[in-house]
Amino acid sequence: MGIAVIGGGVAGITAALDLANSGYKVYLVEKNAELGGKMAELSECQMGLSPYIAKVSNHPNIELMLSSELESLSGSAGNFKLKASGKEIDAESVVLAPGYDVFDEIAKSYGFGSPDVVPSLDFEGILKTVTAGDSGKLVRPSDGKQVKRIGFIKCVGSRCQENEICSTACCAYTAKEVWDIKERFPDIDVYVFYMDVRVFGKDEELVADLKDKYGVHYIRSRTPEVIPEGDTLTVKFENLEKGTIDKLKLDMVVLAVGLQPSKTLGRLAEITGVNTDKYGYIETGITSPIETSVPGIFACGTATAPMKVRESVGLASGAALKAAVLSQRTEPIPGQEDRKYIEVGDAPPKIGVIICDCEGEVGQTVDIPAVAERVKGVKGVELVNSETKTMKEAMSAIEGGIVDEGLNRIVFAGCSPREYEDVVRDACANAGLNPYLLEFVNLREQCAWVHDKAEATDVAGNTLRMAIERAKYLDEIPIVRYPVTPKALVIGGGVSGMTAALGIADTGYEVYLVENEPELGGGLRDFTELQSGEKASDVLTGLVDKVKSNERITVYTNAKEEDVRGRAGSFKARIVGDGTDEEIEFGACVIATGAREFVPEGYLGYGSDNKVVTLSEFRKAGKSDAGTIAFVQDMGPNEGVVNSKSTSIEVVDSALKVKEKNPDANVFVLYQDIKTYGKWEAIYKDAREKGVIFLRYDKKKQPEFSNGILSVFDVIFNDEVQIKPDQIVLSTPMMPADANERLSKMFNIPLKNGFFMEAQERPKMVLTPVDTINEGVFICGSAVYPAMIDECIAMSTAAASRANVLLAKNFLETPAVSAVVDDLICVGCGVCVDVCPVEAIALTEETVPVVTFGVATVVGGLKKVAKVGDGCIGCGSCASYCPSSAMSLKYFKDKQLYAQLDYAF
Amino acid sequence: MIKTWELDPNFKEEIMNERGGEHLTACFQCSTCTIGCPITEYVPSYNPRKIIQMSLLGMRKEVLSNPDLWVCLICQTCTARCPQDVQISDLLGAIRRIAEKEAEAGNIKIDSSRPIFDKAFQHQLEKYGRLYDIGLAKEYYPKREGSFFKGMMAMMKDYKDFGMRMFKKGKMGPKAMFPEKVKDLAVMKKIFGEMGEK
Amino acid sequence: MSVTKLAYYPGCPSDATAIDQDMSTKAVFEKLGVELVEVEDWNCCGAAEVEDPELVYALNARNLAIAEKEGLDIVTPCSICYYNLERSNIALKADDKLRAKVKGIDSSLDYNGKINAKHVLDVFVNDIGLEELSSKISKKLNLKVAPYYGCYLGRPPETAFDDPDDPDLMDKLIELMGGEIVPFSQMKSLCCGGPLMMTRSDIAFEMARKILDTAKSAGADCIALACPLCGMMLDGKQADIEKALHVEIDMPVVYITQLLGLALGIDAKELGLDKNAVDTKELLGKVV
Ligand SMILES: Cc1cc2nc3c(=O)[nH]c(=O)nc-3n(C[C@H](O)[C@H](O)[C@H](O)COP(=O)(O)OP(=O)(O)OC[C@H]3O[C@@H](n4cnc5c(N)ncnc54)[C@H](O)[C@@H]3O)c2cc1C
Ligand code: SF4
Ligand code: SF4
Numbered sequence A: 001m002g003i004a005v006i007g008g009g010v011a012g013i014t015a016a017l018d019l020a021n022s023g024y025k026v027y028l029v030e031k032n033a034e035l036g037g038k039m040a041e042l043s044e045c046q047m048g049l050s051p052y053i054a055k056v057s058n059h060p061n062i063e064l065m066l067s068s069e070l071e072s073l074s075g076s077a078g079n080f081k082l083k084a085s086g087k088e089i090d091a092e093s094v095v096l097a098p099g100y101d102v103f104d105e106i107a108k109s110y111g112f113g114s115p116d117v118v119p120s121l122d123f124e125g126i127l128k129t130v131t132a133g134d135s136g137k138l139v140r141p142s143d144g145k146q147v148k149r150i151g152f153i154k155c156v157g158s159r160c161q162e163n164e165i166c167s168t169a170c171c172a173y174t175a176k177e178v179w180d181i182k183e184r185f186p187d188i189d190v191y192v193f194y195m196d197v198r199v200f201g202k203d204e205e206l207v208a209d210l211k212d213k214y215g216v217h218y219i220r221s222r223t224p225e226v227i228p229e230g231d232t233l234t235v236k237f238e239n240l241e242k243g244t245i246d247k248l249k250l251d252m253v254v255l256a257v258g259l260q261p262s263k264t265l266g267r268l269a270e271i272t273g274v275n276t277d278k279y280g281y282i283e284t285g286i287t288s289p290i291e292t293s294v295p296g297i298f299a300c301g302t303a304t305a306p307m308k309v310r311e312s313v314g315l316a317s318g319a320a321l322k323a324a325v326l327s328q329r330t331e332p333i334p335g336q337e338d339r340k341y342i343e344v345g346d347a348p349p350k351i352g353v354i355i356c357d358c359e360g361e362v363g364q365t366v367d368i369p370a371v372a373e374r375v376k377g378v379k380g381v382e383l384v385n386s387e388t389k390t391m392k393e394a395m396s397a398i399e400g401g402i403v404d405e406g407l408n409r410i411v412f413a414g415c416s417p418r419e420y421e422d423v424v425r426d427a428c429a430n431a432g433l434n435p436y437l438l439e440f441v442n443l444r445e446q447c448a449w450v451h452d453k454a455e456a457t458d459v460a461g462n463t464l465r466m467a468i469e470r471a472k473y474l475d476e477i478p479i480v481r482y483p484v485t486p487k488a489l490v491i492g493g494g495v496s497g498m499t500a501a502l503g504i505a506d507t508g509y510e511v512y513l514v515e516n517e518p519e520l521g522g523g524l525r526d527f528t529e530l531q532s533g534e535k536a537s538d539v540l541t542g543l544v545d546k547v548k549s550n551e552r553i554t555v556y557t558n559a560k561e562e563d564v565r566g567r568a569g570s571f572k573a574r575i576v577g578d579g580t581d582e583e584i585e586f587g588a589c590v591i592a593t594g595a596r597e598f599v600p601e602g603y604l605g606y607g608s609d610n611k612v613v614t615l616s617e618f619r620k621a622g623k624s625d626a627g628t629i630a631f632v633q634d635m636g637p638n639e640g641v642v643n644s645k646s647t648s649i650e651v652v653d654s655a656l657k658v659k660e661k662n663p664d665a666n667v668f669v670l671y672q673d674i675k676t677y678g679k680w681e682a683i684y685k686d687a688r689e690k691g692v693i694f695l696r697y698d699k700k701k702q703p704e705f706s707n708g709i710l711s712v713f714d715v716i717f718n719d720e721v722q723i724k725p726d727q728i729v730l731s732t733p734m735m736p737a738d739a740n741e742r743l744s745k746m747f748n749i750p751l752k753n754g755f756f757m758e759a760q761e762r763p764k765m766v767l768t769p770v771d772t773i774n775e776g777v778f779i780c781g782s783a784v785y786p787a788m789i790d791e792c793i794a795m796s797t798a799a800a801s802r803a804n805v806l807l808a809k810n811f812l813e814t815p816a817v818s819a820v821v822d823d824l825i826c827v828g829c830g831v832c833v834d835v836c837p838v839e840a841i842a843l844t845e846e847t848v849p850v851v852t853f854g855v856a857t858v859v860g861g862l863k864k865v866a867k868v869g870d871g872c873i874g875c876g877s878c879a880s881y882c883p884s885s886a887m888s889l890k891y892f893k894d895k896q897l898y899a900q901l902d903y904a905f
Numbered sequence B: 001m002i003k004t005w006e007l008d009p010n011f012k013e014e015i016m017n018e019r020g021g022e023h024l025t026a027c028f029q030c031s032t033c034t035i036g037c038p039i040t041e042y043v044p045s046y047n048p049r050k051i052i053q054m055s056l057l058g059m060r061k062e063v064l065s066n067p068d069l070w071v072c073l074i075c076q077t078c079t080a081r082c083p084q085d086v087q088i089s090d091l092l093g094a095i096r097r098i099a100e101k102e103a104e105a106g107n108i109k110i111d112s113s114r115p116i117f118d119k120a121f122q123h124q125l126e127k128y129g130r131l132y133d134i135g136l137a138k139e140y141y142p143k144r145e146g147s148f149f150k151g152m153m154a155m156m157k158d159y160k161d162f163g164m165r166m167f168k169k170g171k172m173g174p175k176a177m178f179p180e181k182v183k184d185l186a187v188m189k190k191i192f193g194e195m196g197e198k
Numbered sequence C: 001m002s003v004t005k006l007a008y009y010p011g012c013p014s015d016a017t018a019i020d021q022d023m024s025t026k027a028v029f030e031k032l033g034v035e036l037v038e039v040e041d042w043n044c045c046g047a048a049e050v051e052d053p054e055l056v057y058a059l060n061a062r063n064l065a066i067a068e069k070e071g072l073d074i075v076t077p078c079s080i081c082y083y084n085l086e087r088s089n090i091a092l093k094a095d096d097k098l099r100a101k102v103k104g105i106d107s108s109l110d111y112n113g114k115i116n117a118k119h120v121l122d123v124f125v126n127d128i129g130l131e132e133l134s135s136k137i138s139k140k141l142n143l144k145v146a147p148y149y150g151c152y153l154g155r156p157p158e159t160a161f162d163d164p165d166d167p168d169l170m171d172k173l174i175e176l177m178g179g180e181i182v183p184f185s186q187m188k189s190l191c192c193g194g195p196l197m198m199t200r201s202d203i204a205f206e207m208a209r210k211i212l213d214t215a216k217s218a219g220a221d222c223i224a225l226a227c228p229l230c231g232m233m234l235d236g237k238q239a240d241i242e243k244a245l246h247v248e249i250d251m252p253v254v255y256i257t258q259l260l261g262l263a264l265g266i267d268a269k270e271l272g273l274d275k276n277a278v279d280t281k282e283l284l285g286k287v288v
């Protein structure tokens, strides 16, 4: 059967790909005519997403159903019957990813209606054209005048009566939009009107930079009024410091509109029977963030709560895993079939040139027939096909050419290699041609999109000619396959590690779970109760029992991993602990080392005054008899530490619980920003309503505690407020696990502030939140960034899914494009050793024979030579640094590049 | 500097127990109400957000004797826009009623004639069931000015031109000299008796 | 046309300062073929001066109950009466306990929540409808009009029947009658200052002046409004404002019912247009 994925936004796409790539049949149902959802509308994200869309569109295991909507669903887990736009689908499980809609009931008081007041999604479109176009100016939509002063108003349609919760993404995307503007146009004055800046991790640093380095004015005021007058917009705001209502004249205003459940969600919930919560999102739980109320139906992305791309795809991968566990693998995994390659050797080049119109993108500016004319008859060119319009057509042209015409080199010219290089190489390989006998020319971004007609055609002809010259010198690169060890190593036995281990075991693989403490459980052992009211110990015992009783999981406690070797699919390591020293082999690894609380020694007297405790100490104690209690959030060093995403939630929840148990207590929360993102906004409201008093302080004026008096300068009150607390509870930043340094070196994964970094770092989004630059090694939970338990569970399920995609394969190929050293020329200087980012090169002593070059004789003997190891990722750094040109990269050999350049000059 | 232990932490409950004051603690100090309030342009110290914040902290005395309480127009702009449904317009009314009671008890002094006017207005309704403009003025002005004579002078000043103007246009004919009474006056007494301030 | 008969709640100023509004309302409904039945022995709604919500509910329960006995929806030309009637109506409909409590005061307050409370503007545009009206309009208003809505038509949200920031029902009506709307959007729903007239006339006068000034500089022939308190402030007190603030305004202020009456071809006198404080004669010349 297969799995039905409903919704083709970034979440649906991610889930579909994870499943299809691990051998499941996927039906992807999207109501629009195109894939991509909202992300395709965002200024920078579209480019990041398109390779994924390309893969989905050409995937043999995905049946794409565009412009179709789910009409009915019956049956149960393992045996669902769905109907979408008249077509029947049988599926074992279902993934719902119908996404969100933006808030659209914008009040007129925001000046909405004036063309210069734009909602953020429209502004993303404006940014897109500013980036793409050559005008390079940000102009007012009304009159085309250059923008000099721009304002951003946050929380429009969020945290209000119409949409009670926080939309989570808008604080961060506003920061990104502001950064975009300031990077490009440093002279534009930018004002941001906000209540709380709800950004986390790296975005926190970004906002700090925006304020301090870029001079962006962050103004704490939820302004309801933008008055269009003549050609300016007047924004009114409360100047808290001066106690006045001030007016600011701006040229343009962006409304950071909130996210709401997709308008289709109600009907989808009706059809599928899944419960929705009181805000209209699909209901999930804090310890089951992917499961809906219907077994076999899983949910991901913004259909479950407002969130950013990173979290959406995390849940999506997680949903893929959950769906996979209920389903049968029925499909072959692309690239795993047996392949025989034609031997080319020294045979004269028979080049096939395929020029593809890329669905009109190329042909709109490039005169394709003219370009084809230019290359016809060039020496070595056997075939020129300029008729193909889509990638599908191009692929069959390539395969046909190789099989029927005996082509031995392919030059493909069409859209971007970023999107299609893999696909085209696969087409070659499928037809039996070594995939490195392919040369790829980008006629879209490099010709069609950047030049006018005549120029584009000329440039296209030239690049194609150059490519043909290079193609003549391409060599076969041996494709080396090695078997995948179908086992995984999971490092860390907290909630995340255990969840990942169970996920991987559920898909059928063996898992080694290593924990350096004597017991499983990690940080959750310190909690009494979760925010949902669930007992932490219940959750934990449940997990530990499942792990321990799972036949496929071997648990090592009091142990650690050492001496890691190998590459994705085939790693080796030693597990060393009390009485054990075992060599293990595994194909994938998940790092889940968690985080720990910073000890705030000396802050507000912590350590010397027993009135002052940390939040985890407070939560562990489980109760408090203090008559007056002050929670202090965001205290501690600002540099080099990471605040947990859960900080405010924990603080507000704890404060609320004190008030609930003892309504007479005076409960204060001292904070810089209350970051109860998403649905957690509800507990913030609850805490206020129950009488918790919130006092806002500024980073520059931290609270002080002496002689029993806690003083805080409340920036909203603009006055100092003093409290005589019986207890002070400090919430402090989080520190990375001690093991991270060691693991970072062992696995070659960079750290940021001590936490692991994900593979893809684009300013606007993280599309692979659990992948690292070391293929086969995944990260999850608080080891990446400290977060709430639901997010940790989602991330670790995602890591299990990514591991599953890898382990499902029988074999992998060693990277073909790797460095080779010419022993004879290498002088052993070691420059390459230093520049290699993955430490793949070592200097070895080797005996070289006596060699004569004409009259000169080079005396042989013992000398140092660079040796490229297995780890090489083919980045080319060594080749470009090597002073004696001893190092080169397969596929980028000098003769190939010179041939290409020779034509140009 | 505010010393919280000298304040009245129960003030917020006191307000919330007063009709209209129920939503006080929902406020998250966003400034929406103050920014949009038309009065701030004429009374720069006027700040409903701050009145709420002081109330939350328990600054009972300062809030109740704040003369700004009495310049609110009840125009509902703040209520319409408040993202937390605090219903500030009604809330301020609740605070004003607490202030009136406190003033009657002699605990505070209110620096505004508005309570006198509102009371006088209500007395007309209680007595006649409808507004009797002249009755209202006859009660309000002397009370505001502290003596009957001064009150009459003030009234003359406000009404001389206006009254003539209305009279000429036939809007203040002899009919308006006498109260328009509801026939069922007993019910008016009952309404004020049972629902009015005790 | 769906409405044929309504209970009419005139409000306290109807036989004095807003007699012109009362006259025009009655005349217009008669012309439109809608029978108005005055609420028998109605009492004051509490205006802005009764602040205790429950007291307001009790006062209005009586008026609602009387209309309910007739089986008629209740309509009023006054914004604040509308606000009090409608919020009481909503509260009483929603809350059985409140209804019981109110009924406990006196049996005449026994209201069962069976009727609707409406403002005349709402009835004109949304119940009778522009199409129906346009078929009855016989005259064109060659007037530039500043439509002034004040506080209670667009807010608070639970009783509002127009946009809080940019109300437009009156605009629609005026345009239908051939009038031209002058740029006035920032003033439309700003408070006129009326509630402070007796206690802080300094503020009230400034606020009213701002509205009058804006209408004048926008080139309006008149301001149109839908509330007797706003009328009192902008029209009745206009001369006092001129005097106190040493300005000359001379801006005619008329009720929307008066304008509609003119468009329906009703005699100006019958609409009380001789009773507006600022002379309206010039306007009449522009009705053709
Ligand atoms: C202005 C703005 C800027 C943003 N910027 C950023 C940013 O910089 N970084 C970031 O991380 N996040 C950003 N976000 C958030 C980001 O857009 C979302 O996190 C992400 O797009 C969510 O993806 P999704 O797949 O869950 O939902 P969607 O993108 O909404 O996709 C859902 C898909 O499902 C389809 N669908 C809906 N119902 C059905 C149905 N019944 N049947 C079939 N198909 C259906 C829809 O057509 C759509 O294609 C921004 C959001 C906004 C509003
Ligand atoms: S606080 Fe929440 S709703 Fe408001 S802008 Fe930030 S993320 Fe969006
Ligand atoms: S190509 Fe890059 S990874 Fe490979 S050896 Fe050279 S520097 Fe190292």
Ligand code: SF4
Binding pocket: B026, B027, B028, B029, B030, B031, B032, B033, B034, B048, B049, B052, B081, B082, B083, B084, B085, B086, B088
């Ligand atoms: S608008 Fe509402 S939430 Fe905001 S400060 Fe005013 S009362 Fe508080």
Ligand code: SF4
Binding pocket: B033, B036, B037, B038, B039, B048, B071, B072, B073, B074, B075, B076, B077, B078, B079, B088, B089
């Ligand atoms: S009701 Fe009062 S506080 Fe609210 S906006 Fe109007 S004048 Fe200001």
